Amino acid sequence: MQRDEQGGPVTIVDIARQAGVSIKTVSRVINREEGVGPQTRARVQELVEALGYRPNVSARSLSSRRSYLIGVIFMQVGAYHYVGEVQVGAMRACRRAGYHLVVEQVGAPDKMGGVQGLAGALRAARFDGLVLTPPTCDDPEVLAAVEAAGLPYVRIAPHREFERSPYVFMDDRRAAREQALRLWNMGHRRIAFIDGPADHGSAARRRQGYVEALQDRGVEPMPEWIAKGDFLSLSGFDATEALLRLAEPPTAIFAANDGMALGVLAAAAKNGLSVPRDLSVVGFDDIPEAEAAWPRLTTIHQPTAEMAEAAVEMLIDGFGDERFRTSVQVRQLDYRLVARDSAAAPSNPIVRT
């Protein structure tokens, strides 16, 4: 750390003294406020850089009542690709604006107090705002805790109460519809779906898209075609084994995320099925492992990091704006269907005897 003559970190007072101005003027320069002569501004700016001055976040937040901290709530899940991408995107936006990203976990009710612990952490940390992802972004208790703390927040891919806060989303439903329709158009007629966790909005919308696609083609999906899953690979594996045991097993399986699709691939291998010859498999998300699977997994690319980046931008832009809490802003990002090798026309339909 750069230090002044006293050995302490460089403060606004050091800069002011050396520049021969008041601390208020330095403050103006730091915060890019108007009302400073160009020469004065330049001189201060130079000293700031020369001495490596950085505003003390604590002091700044104590007086301004802003913490420069943005929180992202995070559930322990076991599959971290999504939260990893969210953090990367959120951090990008935070750093641009001088904010820091704090991660808070809300776990099972028994550990660390669950929502209780979260509420305490929220009050203590004094976040300026929060980014909420599924499934926490639809959890009534979490939302109540956040609103009780008076915190502005932006949700990513919320499922309900869209008027409750600004949010960022992509059209999960349409993407899933497109994915399912593509299987139909290849000639598949028995298409199964492996669902995500029950409380997960994105999973629900993907299921809707799947159902709609079949209904569009005049088919009502059989109840047994929709298998339960939890977004983890193992559930995809287990669901597939059950689906293959049906009297008329599916010729294609659509997993609500790539992690489960990987499990489908493994179960196919276990059962001696060649993908896509004997079974087509598609996923959703486009995780790095999807490209290294064999066959390479056909999926939907979800711009997770970009969605988080947009969410933090909306949050920060809103801080200066009182209307933020009342006018609901929405940003939609695009998905992309990534056609690889795991889905093809059903050449060898499986029929149990």
Next chain:
Amino acid sequence: MQRDEQGGPVTIVDIARQAGVSIKTVSRVINREEGVGPQTRARVQELVEALGYRPNVSARSLSSRRSYLIGVIFMQVGAYHYVGEVQVGAMRACRRAGYHLVVEQVGAPDKMGGVQGLAGALRAARFDGLVLTPPTCDDPEVLAAVEAAGLPYVRIAPHREFERSPYVFMDDRRAAREQALRLWNMGHRRIAFIDGPADHGSAARRRQGYVEALQDRGVEPMPEWIAKGDFLSLSGFDATEALLRLAEPPTAIFAANDGMALGVLAAAAKNGLSVPRDLSVVGFDDIPEAEAAWPRLTTIHQPTAEMAEAAVEMLIDGFGDERFRTSVQVRQLDYRLVARDSAAAPSNPIVRT
């Protein structure tokens, strides 16, 4: 948030007034300091709870010169399981002690200033301490930036300069040795290894363990048996394709992490090899996907979250202790070999004609 009569958040002054004591006494109770009569303490404690008082972190850190923020540096990698587990463990320890976990990213030098951006963020956020993971924990520039900022830090699985800081580790080398020896003892004689990134200490130690195991058995591993990888699945896939093209292909492949081992499995499938009959495959880490692979992946369980939890504990314990920066503390955690189905005796060695 709880509010006082004025409508602002409850402060130490509110508590003091209602309890009829000075703010100093309230401060003592909050911080569990000695020198408060039991009745006074109880009365203050009750008011704290009744009013839902939470100390303002900014005010506290401004006066105490502690931020109650612990940072974890995080490289954009594409595979997030490791960082996810690190955060879960670190958060657990942070919340117990009233700290918060801030994630900072250090990316490629071109984006957001790389180490430059990190140095700036370090000065601005005033972390009380840092947890460093591979490969950043061995990056000379990162270490220099951290030390220049005067921050105490604990490393997880460092590779060099063990006397430079406290650290937490598990015996990667011995675990890898055990894993490779197990393959040998099954009857494998041509065992290949897929390495991790060049700058990654854990990868290097795992490679050492592999080499030592073969040397123990009087075999010097052929240079072409050690393939380059980057911890991502795709590199495991590509490395395997190259290994299978060798005049004498390996009968077993040891990937330095599970992500790559998944790629090995995919490449085996592509090449029509049955695992473990035609090729044995083992990994390292025990990610959730390892159990959902087919065959289920034999691997080493690494206690990642526990290592991070221990690291944060060491950090926080050290804050009160001046000797922390000079006396190097070390904590070692145990690994566990998880024998599943992807490795077996070589029944059908592959020999090219």
Next chain:
DNA sequence: CTGAAAGCGCTTACAG
């Protein structure tokens, strides 16, 4: 066992 005073490093609100 308890408290009055000073100060942490900024921003806010106001004045000129």
Next chain:
DNA sequence: CTGAAAGCGCTTACAG
């Protein structure tokens, strides 16, 4: 365009 004063909510250092 610039600055002096007050104050944010705590802890530190000291006194009794």
